Amino acid sequence: MAKVSLDRLKKQFGASVAVSDFSLEIADGELVAFLGPSGCGKTTTLRMIAGFTEPTAGTIRIGEDDVTNVPVHKRNTGMVFQGYALFPHMTVGENVAFGLEMHKVPSAERDKRIGKVLDMVRMSELRDRYPRQLSGGQQQRVAIARALAIEPRVFLLDEPLSNLDAKLRSEVREEIRALQRRLGLTTIFVTHDQEEALAISDRMAIMHDGKVQQVGFPEVLYEKPANLFVANFLGKMNIFAGHVESPGRFVTENKLALAIEGSGAAATQVGVRPERIILSAEPLGPNAMPGVVDSSVYLGSLIDVRVRLDSGELIGCQLPNSAAAGARPAAPGTRVHACFRAGDCVLFSE
């Protein structure tokens, strides 16, 4: 395996810019997720790394080698496609053998390696089946085995779970992660599913409109989003617009005063995650805003409550459905205080 470095990568299709100024270092054995809405440039970037798309500018390095102008078949990347792209006229074993044959692995060793990768994904028994005889999850595992059989320098996954149903998705996700850790695979995982990205990655890169918005550890991206896009794409956030009146004090457009932490004199927006808000009858702490419960939705493990503050804003809160909280708290119309710590406020200056 090898590290991957992208340096000011850019792709332009005619007048539209699909990816611009993408620089990223992916360490040996690291799993990085590219996360973003469709059309954000994540798949284009992956295809540039695999060699299917030629970058307009910038360089791609795998290990120490500059592969920017190396054709696809000499890059030695292992890619798993969204629709699996298995060869329909070949059996499972022949699908896996194809890459080994292309890499001129002698046939005795080829056979051993096919057995090994198929064991790894628990598909050895179905070696003589054709792809059309397999379920979606099994096809997925064959696609993974086929990509890994050639011992690629980088493992690339393009929305590999999007065609599976919800339960299978989390199962396969965990399998991929376990395999990736065990083999120390340098992996790039493209997805539009934030939960998937949070669960699987060492680091993630959030993309929007062809630009990287933020790169970092999942918890950092969630706790300290760099901008409003990241904040809203990863989970939800209540946003208050206003300005910093004095250090530690933010006043919203509706004249609501919030206690904040950190330096951010230029901040024009303050965000609070819904699950960081506590609803209480009595004001707690410096940020305790009176309001009336507007609606309350029971979501099983969570209760989603909307509160209309006296100052006019409608905010969302997520309360755990815990024993301590009792049964459905706060019926609509109840007067409550929405309380949160100054440290839970995220400042944005956009």
Add this chain to the structure above:
Amino acid sequence: MHIPWARCFHRLFVVLMYLFMLSPLIFVVWLSFFEDTILFFPPSGHTFGWYKKALTDPAFVNGFITSLQVAALAAVCGVVLGVLAALGIVRYRFRGNRPVNTLLLSPLLIPSIVAGLGIYLAYLQLENLLDMRIVGTYGGLVIAHMCLTIPWTVRLVSASMQGLDPAIEQAARNLGANGRVAFMRVTLPMLRPAIVAASLFSFIVSFENLELSLALVGPGRTTLPIAILQYLEFKLDPTIAAVSAVQILLLGIIMLVTDRFVKLSQVV
């Protein structure tokens, strides 16, 4: 008792439609056994004699061999060129992509008698220019018949190619195959049903073609349909029906055998 009229009518309708479509074939086969030299109904008796005559008449036998050779050559050449053309049209976006596609399909739109005459005139010009014989040669006939076989191939293969997931060939490239190997080992096998169907239909349209060939055949090099036409100019006995019956049987067998390997209904 309740009688399901709707279902009865539906069945009756289907049976009648089949009879309507098959009636020419049924009558041709039946006629070929009539004893009388002049078609007469009801026949005074039945005989195999016309088959014996058809299978020994040199005009028919030679015509059959010529047709077979021309159809086979035109099908093979047409399919190779047609696959390449389909590949170009589907894979590469070039200026004039659509006009080229339309042009390649156009022989299907022009009456073949018109196309045949056009090709004949063009051949005459070429003969003057190159000072060599083209009209009445095998080569000239095969090239003309490729106007019939190429459109079939382009249509069938490009439709099939459009249905392929481009990721499959890309997967082959990703696994270390260069463009040519990926095409030969992965894309071409996936196009197999379309190519088989295209070969079959190419062969049939070329084999049975009459109008296009009329002006292009030379002495001693007539195709079977032209031999039939020439025979009809002088006689009207059931020999023709016997020849046709043999032809129907042969094409039917080719269709059935092909269908064993490739489900034609899935391609066409």
